[in-house]
Amino acid sequence: MTHVARAIAHPNIALAKYWGKLDVATNLPAVPSLSLTLDGMSTTTAVAFDPALAADAVELNGAPASRADAARVSALLDRVRAAAGTGVRARVASENDFPTASGLASSASGFAALALAATRAAGLAWDAARVSDLARRSSASAARSIFGGWVVLPAGRQGEDFLAAEPLAPADHWDVALVVAVATEGPKETGSTGGMQHAARTSPYYAAWVEAAPAMFTRVRAALLARDLEALGTAAEHSALAMHACSLAADPATLYFQPVTLAALARVRELRRAGVGAWATIDAGPHVKVLCAGGDAARVAEAMCEVPGVLRTIEGRPGGAAVVEDLAP
Numbered sequence: 001m002t003h004v005a006r007a008i009a010h011p012n013i014a015l016a017k018y019w020g021k022l023d024v025a026t027n028l029p030a031v032p033s034l035s036l037t038l039d040g041m042s043t044t045t046a047v048a049f050d051p052a053l054a055a056d057a058v059e060l061n062g063a064p065a066s067r068a069d070a071a072r073v074s075a076l077l078d079r080v081r082a083a084a085g086t087g088v089r090a091r092v093a094s095e096n097d098f099p100t101a102s103g104l105a106s107s108a109s110g111f112a113a114l115a116l117a118a119t120r121a122a123g124l125a126w127d128a129a130r131v132s133d134l135a136r137r138s139s140a141s142a143a144r145s146i147f148g149g150w151v152v153l154p155a156g157r158q159g160e161d162f163l164a165a166e167p168l169a170p171a172d173h174w175d176v177a178l179v180v181a182v183a184t185e186g187p188k189e190t191g192s193t194g195g196m197q198h199a200a201r202t203s204p205y206y207a208a209w210v211e212a213a214p215a216m217f218t219r220v221r222a223a224l225l226a227r228d229l230e231a232l233g234t235a236a237e238h239s240a241l242a243m244h245a246c247s248l249a250a251d252p253a254t255l256y257f258q259p260v261t262l263a264a265l266a267r268v269r270e271l272r273r274a275g276v277g278a279w280a281t282i283d284a285g286p287h288v289k290v291l292c293a294g295g296d297a298a299r300v301a302e303a304m305c306e307v308p309g310v311l312r313t314i315e316g317r318p319g320g321a322a323v324v325e326d327l328a329p
């Protein structure tokens with residue numbers, strides 16, 4: 001049995017948003033989502049099961065993890081230990097090469113890399129669907145980062161509490177870019193888990209969102225398969241802003257936008273008026289992510305860099321699946 005493994009996974013950005021859980025205990029999504037896995041940003045996670053450890057030792061970006069983060073990591077490791085029939089604790093070291101916990105999908109690439117490295121280190125020969133289901137239990141968007149390119153996470157369950165993401169089209173299906181206008185390097189105030197639970201409890205628009213989301217997903221999916229950028233961008237903006245509207249109507253409101261977010265949204269509209277195909281999506285943070293044709297990425301990045309408050313841009317291109325790295329002996 002191998003006891004050590006390292007995996008690399010990339011963040012993904014949803015164009016049809018997941019927001020809301022069917023079941024909190026099993027973390028099954030209430031709505032279907034569709035995302036693009038990106039290259040250009042990655043999480044690298046090493047897991048070593050070590051009989052000498054009395055407890056899991058978790059390090060994130062070179063520093064000991066907070067109690068809450070360490071507990072989420074140990075919950076995933078407990079599932080792996082139960083499946084492998086072992087009680088051995090693990091050392092986990094995870095590094096992101098992009099802002100952590102600020103709405104840049106760090107939990108997606110983080111739990112995808114952790115699920116892959118932990119199952120491999122424990123000697124479990126699981127296929128990608130089982131690893132995706134494991135990652136989903138920790139963070140539903142992480143299920144999608146197991147696969148490269150365009151990925152679907154259906155709503156509900158496929159088997160008894162089982163739900164894995166499914167690859168829809170490979171990274172080379174379409175030459176598009178997602179330009180991230182980075183608005184802050186710091187952590188966000190309300191995470192996605194808390195934000196969606198609060199909306200489910202208090203937003204009068206939550207039921208409307210859950211009812212409307214499947215049709216938004218279907219529009220996004222059809223536009224993607226037809227490689228119709230205008231239709232995809234329009235549907236993706238609708239999904240993102242409807243998700244935010246749902247949380248804006250929560251009591252008290254969850255507001256992920258900063259002034260820079262609205263300035264960036266206005267810039268995207270200006271670009272469109274100037275004839276550049278650019279559409280925005282926003283997750284549980286202040287960053288605007290701009291969908292455009294691959295050939296327009298440099299121009300869009302330049303325009304977004306000029307927006308007051310945008311610190312820098314990251315040009316995300318369609319990226320690959322999570323992979324296990326060979327470790328030197």
Ligand code: DP6
Nearest residue numbers: 014017018139140141192193283284
């Ligand atoms: C806005 O996957 O972080 O990025 O399952 O509670 O961990 P949990 O939530 P998470 O939510 C992501 C929400 C989103 C939209 C999306 O990625 O689909």
